[in-house]
Amino acid sequence: MNRIFDGVFVDRGDFFTRNMVPGRRVYGEDLARSQGIEYRRWDFTRSKPAAALKNGIRNFPLHEGMKILYLGVASGTTASHFSDIVGLEGMIYGVDISQRVLRQIIPIAEERGNIAPILGDTRKPEEYAGLILEKVDLVFEDVASDDQIPILIRNCDKFLRSGGFAMIAIKSQSIDVVKSPKEVYRECVGELEKNFEILEKVELDPHEKHHLMVVMRKK
Amino acid sequence: MRAYIVSTIVGVFAVDENNRLLSSKAFPKEPREAAEKLKLSEIEMLDEERFVRDVLGKKGFREFIFGYRKAGVKHVEPNSPAEQFVKDNVRKLAVDAKIFSNPADLNQFLTKATIELAKVHIKKSIQRDSLVVQANGALEDLDKSINIYMERLREWYGLHFPEMDRAVSGHEKFATLVAKFGDRENVTDADVEGLKKNSMGADLEDEDIRMMQSFAGKILEMYKLREDMVSYVEGILKKVAPNLLDVAGVSLAMRMIAKSGGLARLSRMPSSTIQLIGAEKALFRFLKGKGRSPRHGIIFGHPLIQGARDEHRGKLARLVASKMSIAAKLDFYGKEYRGDKLKKELTEKAKTIVSSKA
Numbered sequence: 177m178n179r180i181f182d183g184v185f186v187d188r189g190d191f192f193t194r195n196m197v198p199g200r201r202v203y204g205e206d207l208a209r210s211q212g213i214e215y216r217r218w219d220f221t222r223s224k225p226a227a228a229l230k231n232g233i234r235n236f237p238l239h240e241g242m243k244i245l246y247l248g249v250a251s252g253t254t255a256s257h258f259s260d261i262v263g264l265e266g267m268i269y270g271v272d273i274s275q276r277v278l279r280q281i282i283p284i285a286e287e288r289g290n291i292a293p294i295l296g297d298t299r300k301p302e303e304y305a306g307l308i309l310e311k312v313d314l315v316f317e318d319v320a321s322d323d324q325i326p327i328l329i330r331n332c333d334k335f336l337r338s339g340g341f342a343m344i345a346i347k348s349q350s351i352d353v354v355k356s357p358k359e360v361y362r363e364c365v366g367e368l369e370k371n372f373e374i375l376e377k378v379e380l381d382p383h384e385k386h387h388l389m390v391v392m393r394k395k
Numbered sequence: 396m397r398a399y400i401v402s403t404i405v406g407v408f409a410v411d412e413n414n415r416l417l418s419s420k421a422f423p424k425e426p427r428e429a430a431e432k433l434k435l436s437e438i439e440m441l442d443e444e445r446f447v448r449d450v451l452g453k454k455g456f457r458e459f460i461f462g463y464r465k466a467g468v469k470h471v472e473p474n475s476p477a478e479q480f481v482k483d484n485v486r487k488l489a490v491d492a493k494i495f496s497n498p499a500d501l502n503q504f505l506t507k508a509t510i511e512l513a514k515v516h517i518k519k520s521i522q523r524d525s526l527v528v529q530a531n532g533a534l535e536d537l538d539k540s541i542n543i544y545m546e547r548l549r550e551w552y553g554l555h556f557p558e559m560d561r562a563v564s565g566h567e568k569f570a571t572l573v574a575k576f577g578d579r580e581n582v583t584d585a586d587v588e589g590l591k592k593n594s595m596g597a598d599l600e601d602e603d604i605r606m607m608q609s610f611a612g613k614i615l616e617m618y619k620l621r622e623d624m625v626s627y628v629e630g631i632l633k634k635v636a637p638n639l640l641d642v643a644g645v646s647l648a649m650r651m652i653a654k655s656g657g658l659a660r661l662s663r664m665p666s667s668t669i670q671l672i673g674a675e676k677a678l679f680r681f682l683k684g685k686g687r688s689p690r691h692g693i694i695f696g697h698p699l700i701q702g703a704r705d706e707h708r709g710k711l712a713r714l715v716a717s718k719m720s721i722a723a724k725l726d727f728y729g730k731e732y733r734g735d736k737l738k739k740e741l742t743e744k745a746k747t748i749v750s751s752k753a
């Protein structure tokens with residue numbers, strides 16, 4: 177196991193995080209042991225940040241103790257690895273609009289103690305503002321809707337501390353099915369540049385088709 | 396001296412204009428209770444808020460500013476910088492005020508509280524008002540179908556008795572007459588009596604008429620189903636939204652809940668938005684530069700507004716919307732039933748509006 181980022185490890189082309197709840201799997205991922213420590217394999221075909229790692233992303237601004245606002249947290253596949261990374265003093269505020277998927281994250285949140293599942297619409301940040309106890313260090317968005325850029329901007333205005341980071345998985349198909357992905361990416365990044373300093377862009381193909389991960393920093 | 400009093404998930408904090416912590420009072424550390432308190436604080440003065448206010452009162456503070464308008468509150472300033480400061484720094488304040496000794500404890504608490512809230516939300520959202528949303532959809536479908544079938548019946552029966560189409564404009568009555576009497580010679584009803592003799596319609600075989608009767612009978616069954624569905628919804632509304640039911644009536648209350656996306660959403664809408672529910676299309680057209688700005692949506696279906704003259708409708712819509720907003724809040728937060736009082740206030744204020752000169 178080699179550490180490549182805070183809390184992220186690599187072994188023979190696979191990525192891992194330290195399992196916060198030893199013995200437990202979240203989505204059927206493999207468990208691995210190395211020097212008495214248990215790790216969970218971070219499946220790059222199921223989770224977009226892992227796909228970005230696979231494709232060689234260089235900016236991966238997650239650290240122990242971090243507070244993260246996660247937009248579109250769904251059933252917690254990705255959030256569980258974030259939870260491993262930030263640890264007990266960190267916090268993941270996970271918002272999702274679908275009660276069907278959020279139901280599945282509840283048992284995961286219960287055993288981890290650092291995920292706050294919030295049923296809410298990310299277009300209406302004021303509705304869940306009362307549950308977010310601080311300005312966060314990172315806003316991560318994976319909502320796959322045509323207004324994903326304005327959603328990110330609004331939530332960052334409200335909840336991201338200055339100098340904090342934002343990451344978004346842009347899904348070109350959700351934004352415009354007619355235009356080519358490249359064209360959609362260019363327009364989206366253009367919008368993002370007005371609000372953030374862009375640190376890196378990584379395409380997630382072939383692990384996630386027509387997705388671009390953008391890492392940026394609040395000015 | 397001024398103090399801003401702000402409620403958060405961990406408790407109540409008071410700060411001055413310079414964001415200095417003046418006083419605080421923790422909520423019970425039982426996550427569900429804390430979550431409930433936070434929601435309640437939007438509509439009523441909590442014991443903890445009163446406590447903080449009284450402590451500061453003894454220290455010479457005179458002006459207390461809250462973020463929500465509620466009984467016992469004189470000064471309201473939503474989203475004040477002080478409120479913002481508290482909300483952005485809850486973790487730090489909670490540790491400073493020794494409500495939690497370390498951040499990890501607070502995390503455990505917050506996780507539990509949000510889980511409780513999510514569970515309550517999920518339960519509420521699926522079990523109760525989602526039924527209303529679905530029933531409303533079913534009713535809309537049913538109405539569309541009834542209309543299609545009725546057009547068919549009118550055209551069909553028109554071959555035999557074309558004059559009845561205009562003489563009987565009510566759909567349900569039309570279908571009843573066909574189902575009950577069949578051949579025009581047998582129809583006994585004041586509205587059509589005189590038209591039978593000189594009808595231009597064709598004389599048809601018994602089997603033709605019987606088929607039309609059977610079709611009309613099915614339509615009547617759909618009307619019956621509709622009726623059952625409305626009283627079913629009324630039953631649910633009595634349990635989940637009794638206040639709104641009184642203020643708006645079954646049909647409007649149901650549509651308000653459905654169009655706003657559920658009672659939770661509705662309860663958070665300001666009355667200016669409630670007034671526009673159902674007018675979204677017109678609003679978008681207006682925002683794109685076409686058409687006029689809509690003044691109201693389905694709220695216009697309220698009997699008080701429907702029955703009024705044009706010049707009073709705007710004012711009435713505002714009044715009805717404000718009462719609905721209060722009612723939806725009471726219902727969502729599961730507060731006491733006050734529908735009869737709200738309704739009385741509504742009718743009385745409406746009377747003054749209607750009798751005033753525009």
Ligand SMILES: C[S@@+](CC[C@H](N)C(=O)[O-])C[C@H]1O[C@@H](n2cnc3c(N)ncnc32)[C@H](O)[C@@H]1O
Pocket residue numbers: 222223224247248249250251252253254255271272273274277296297298299318319320321
């Ligand atoms: C692609 S999935 C996210 C998968 C997840 N990020 C993971 O890797 O485990 C997109 C999620 O966004 C949610 N979503 C879509 N629109 C939303 C909105 N307006 N507010 C909140 N969540 C939304 C959907 O319910 C869905 O769960």
